[in-house]
Amino acid sequence: MKILNLIMAALLAVLPFTEAKGRLAVVDPILPLIPAPRAWQPAGQEIAVADLVRIVVAVDDQAASRQAELLVGWWHQATGRRIPVQIAGPGEPPAGTIVLRVTGQGPDTAPVVPGAHDETWEMDLTPDGIEIRAPEPAGLFGAMESLRQLALSAGANGTLPCGHVIGGPRFGWRGLLLDSGRHLQDVDFIEDLIDLLALYGFNVLHWHLTEDQGWRLEVPGHQALTDIGAWRNYGDGGRYGGFYTAADIRRVVSHAADRFITVVPEIELPGHAKAALAAYPELSCTGGPFEVETQWGIHEDVFCAGSDAVFALLEDVFDHVVELFPSRYVHIGGDEVPKDRWLACSRCQARITDENLDGVQDLQSWFVGRAARQLADRGRRLVGWDEIIAGGLAEGATVQSWRGTRGAVTAARAGHDAVVSPTSHAYFDYDVGELPLEKVLTFDPVPAELEPEHHHRILGGEMNLWTEYVPQTEIHRQLVPRITAMAEALAAPAGTKDFPGFLRRLHRHEGFWPVLGVMPGPASRPLQIRAEFGTDGGYRLLAHWRDDEDHAARFSGTGLRIQTGLASRPAQWRADVPPEKQPLPAPLEWTSAGFSANTRPPGDILAMARLESDSDTMVYGAPAVVELHESLALGRPVTLVHEPRERYAGYDSFPLTDGVRGGLRFNDGHWSGFEAVDLDATIDLGSQSVDAEISIRCLQDANAWIFLPTEVRFLGSDDGESWQELGVEAHDVPDTEQRVIIRGFSVRTGRKTRFVRVVATNHGICPDWHPGRGKACWIFVDEVLVRK
Template sequence: MKKTLLSAFAALAFFTGTAQQKQPLLSLIPEPQSVQTLQGQVFITPQMKYFTNGAGAEKAATLFNLFLKANYGYSLEKGTMQNSTLIFSEDEALPEEGYQLTAAKNKIVLQGRAAGLFYGVQTLEQMLPDAVKNRIAVPSVTIKDEPRFAYRGLMLDVGRYFYPVAYVKQFIDVMAHYKLNRFHWHLTEDQGWRIEIKKYPLLQSVASKRKETSKGHLREGKFDGKPYGGYYTQEEVKDIVQYAADRFITVVPEIEMPGHAQAALAAYPELGCTGGPYEVSTKWGVHKEVFCAGNDKVFTFLEDVLTEVLPLFPGKYVHIGGDECPKDRWKACPKCQARIKALGLKDEHELQSYFIQRMEKFLNSKGRKIIGWDEILEGGLAPDATVMSWRGEAGGIAAAQQKHDVIMTPNTYLYLDYLQGSSATEPLGIGGFLPLERVYSYEPYPASLSASEKQYIKGVQGNVWSEYIPDGKTADYFTYPRALALAEISWSPADKKNYSRFTGALPQRLAALQARGVSFRIPESPGEDVQVLADNGSVTADLTPAVAGAKVYYTTDGTIPSTGSALFTKALTISQPMTLKYVVVLADGRSSAVYTRTYIRKRYKNAQPVNAVNKGIRFNAYYRTFNQAKNTGGKADSTGILPTIDIRPFIAKVTFGVTYEGYVKVDTDGVYEFKTNSDDGSLLYIDDELVVDNDGEHAPTEKTGLIPLRTGMHKIRVQYFDAGGDQQLQVSFGLKGKQSVNLRNALFY
């Protein structure tokens, strides 16, 4: 039968291969390896019949029929090879996850192995229009596709906050639709143990619960006073693992060791270096309480735990953590020090390596392999370990050079708990700044690796850490649409990546996520946050929403917009300086944050003709009393050079003033936002123009200013005074709406 199907497809390709014409843009994410548009369309109607030639093909057909029923109200009947015009064909000649989809001459043929057919169905679903009922027009096309990387992962941290089974399944559903195939399930943490272990019941009754939770930012030291807990039974775990497997996703469990273990220690304090007492942590961060590496009972406990965990997860990988393990307790622990001496280890880092290698040997004996965060490199890498590189790419590069497999997940690109926009408009978060475009720009193969070393980069993963993500809706907000960029990084060929094409496909894909009930972050309308008006000139403001079917409401007088404000219907002409504010409202009524565009009339400042090559900035300090920053000056009591703008060398003085002068390096033309946060007053000048006026005696106050700058060196001067009491000066700058530049790398004299 396969031969007949392949012969039929060959004839189909022959008749359509030369009949090409431009077709409407396909809104596909991730972008396939090859897309050839053909003439015409194929219509799916209730009268169409489908045919399959194997179990994998039948599964794909059933899946597609369920999609049709849910979205269009009908499903297709099965026919014969002769009377069917929708063919699902198992084809062992194609790669494991590859597929070929052809729609032409009134027939749709999908070929692949089981996983490839599944992914082909996802692509076919994305090709179908939204609102047609009985006559669904499929563009004529030939798509040949397979993934770039075998490991395409997304991690969900359920240790800090527990997510119900229904949400985990929805998370998996969306992953599968975008062809992600590894669900990394972070199950244990200082703040909670989330998986049932029958041999150790206190993990359920004690370790899964905390008395309260940090409220607001950790630095605020506030707590909500409410008990919190939850865990997954082994039956629930089996259910989720099978649910994922049905969607060609392998679940990678993470059982943290030797650090991030305080919840387990609260249940079994004898496993810690001090013997406790311990409590399940109520605050985020890195904690000193870790498993005792000198106590054999710890290894018995972990082996017992893994003995129950392994049958639940049939995949070859088990993640053992290995990150953020402070050595304080080990340094003071007689058992740990005795083990270091007995084994002839150099230090506590080698003790951690011993810990990891001992657990690896156990897992290898069970036919499994370990993955660990890049700290497992410290003290020597376990022989067969896979390294998950999170602290930038350095760990991944080092592991690949040692011929170890690597999963790239650098926090600088793929930590999806980082903020996506300004902290003024985003939900409470851990910090950082990781907009969609930066995620999309990531290239998993480091340029420093040779071709032979790059073969050890097995894939890429995004991480959703949950310290500030208490529920599923918030998890959706932080995860999407950035996980769609991750999908394209991990699946699409490098030469197919194109951010403009990707954002062009987003409106339809986000509308589909909306229909699934996914509470993604509603993106800003495409365009610059700040624009400069030329003399007597104007610019166009296009507020077209980034979600199909959404509406945009705006104001131009600085007030907060609502659905009662002006409705955007066509591009606006901006000829005067103004602050334009807008909201994007979805068809279901959900609204974005208030987004702002600023239009200013200023001339760009050209770079200074200087050759400043020394890093740092000059200062003049005045140890006397001032009442305004503008008055700082006179004969300096101290002069010198600092690596950055810093008042710490002077805070021993009761009152003082200081002036900093040098050059700031600008890497690209644009409108730059400068900020000072000071107590007391500060002034900031660029090329002798006052940009930030934060003068006067006051408590910590932040003020900002905008200035258009050309690439190159620009003169910077900051004046500050402290009249007594608290002292503070923070200076930052960056392109408006973008991440701040590290001043240490930008200041010269």
């Protein structure tokens, strides 16, 4: 018994615990906050959520009183209980109290300059209650959102760990760009999105309101901007669009301000202005006529830099913008401006002469400078994409660096502020296969090459959500869970990012997202499956990291391992739904050793690999899922007249005969891409086949310059030299189709043949309506199947 007592004493000395209602409770040492606080000192005790029964504020603390009402609603959402707000009396507050204190002075809503005020805070959690202190209301709000996370993680019947927490962000600009030009979002949705941003400590909504594909801001006196410019008309008679009224804008701005989020509007100029030109064609170089664009990309018709009427319109637009948006910053875009129209425009050339400019590049700098002066006259500062650096930066301009970080370096060294949102880490419209959560977490807005004396010029960063392919229904899937990694990257102290620890905290958040109405997408696509063939005809499948070296190191210590499985392809699968979204047979047989087959697969099957934790049910990222198809051509060598581009040559040595079909993403590793040439592929089947079906599938993604072949010819031969045409198939899919299309082409041989040849004719060049008109098109092919 003495030995047992000694063991118990030793255990209790090292385990944090609290005595609660007559029992010992081991406290989870993880504080599930995202972003991580600056400091966390656990006390080894806990307090039950149910024991917190009131919120108390000081009688003269109006800022805390207003925020307390928000906390009441959040607490009800997290626990199902409404707790009252009370005014502090003399002495210490009673047990079960959440105390809110603003210790200094500051604005009660979002500052007009993001990050201009103190956002630090402290929180003490004890068995008797919680006290939150902050110098300014913005800090108090951040602490309340952190408490909200803890309550959501714990649930109504859970407990909160006790201890001392210090919080506050590293950067003052922590934003989301929301593109409402390509796809419109309704106001209720935007308010909910603002709530999600606030939960994770973001303080800027960069609202992209005008585009080639839609003008979304109602402007008094210029009704055509929304009567015409807000609507896309499609060839099939369809119409898409809409706009925001002044009342809509005020509602969004007010909702954001109450959550200490500054709304920064973006009015694109001089490019990406086709919607405005459709309304007022006289503001172009050619005079039009124009329609609001239905195609994504870069379009050559832009505002005429030689027209004074353009700047008269901008005067009215900016007057309305500054009336609606209190933000000190107004974004004017300035990116992707073709110069062809300016080169051929007499008015633009006259402007170059009159202003003593050195060509059209200087003309863009002059245009941006004039817009900057218009905004400065209204007490606002211009923000623009990093193209505004060319020709010289306008006075006081802030640069948003998206083509890497070089623009931020150049701006900072020149004495200008910068916001950093590079495609490599911050473009959340990219699929998680290209930009996984684990990569977002490594983002640091301060470029490594920037000298320390210029670091203060880096205001922070943004995640950019362009919506060409992201309608409102898909926004949560694109943002969540990657929003949590960006929150950590922009707020956590430099050098403190811990991926295994972050995943443990993230796992606690996954459980409460449904309570918030958030439907997340995958975090990553860390795995891939490829086929290998032996000289003896053997066949096996390998599941492995997409990037062996980086991922093996990155996932070390996470407790995640690759799990794999096989299943017969369910007959009820829909042909128009990608495999990873299909209903899977249950249960799947998972094994840790991988899967293989020494012979060819017996019919069509499904292969899957995923990352799964040994210790619990945590699954990370999207599974790698492939359909494997039985084929007489499986593993047979392919002779190509033209090789695919190296970047799109497939994962394995036999990409056209590995039995694996591609999905709707052209870069998923299972498509072979041919630029400016035809597909001309010959396969030696090794023996004659009787009346087999030969088929291929091609992909069309017009916005990526990938078009279906104009026709596919199938040929057969006994000797590989003399060919007989077996059939030709064309299609009726229009090249203007905006959706990603996978189209099959097939023929039956009707005769014995040993050699099979497939010739798919390239579309040639992009058509006149396309942003890449005159440039080479691509053909993408996934698999050549030969089946009896």
